[in-house]
Amino acid sequence: MPRKPDEYAVHLLISGGHREEVRFNTVQDFQKWYSGELIAKSDSEDFINIPIKNIQGEYMVVRPTSVLAIRVEPVFLGSVERF
Template sequence: MPRKPDEYAVNLLISGGHKEEVRFTSVQDFQKWYSTELMSKSDSEDFVNVPIKNIQGEYMVIRPKSVLAIRVEPVFLSSVERF
């Protein structure tokens, strides 16, 4: 039986070399945010919210046009962390 990830780490590579990581509870949550907020406004210079659910009182906004790459990685909390 395949294991189910506890959450998904989404790594955003932003122009200028910046890297940010946000976490989503399910891949469907990420896909919904990606298709409605990021992909639909991919050439926009306007800011869009990036959901940060695991940090209280913080938020992040990015310009969709500045996102160069996205890496989605499943995270298993019961596994050994690799750095």
């Protein structure tokens, strides 16, 4: 039985060599943000919000045209499963 990730770390490679990591609770949350914000405005120079999980009062904005690559990594927080 496959394990279910506790959250997903999304690594963004931004032009100029900057790297940022944001986390989403589910891959569906990431897909919703990705298709609704990033892809929908991919040619725009206007800033879009990137949700930052677990950091109260802090936010990040980025220009969609500056995002060069995205890596999505499942994160398992629990201990090793025992059968």
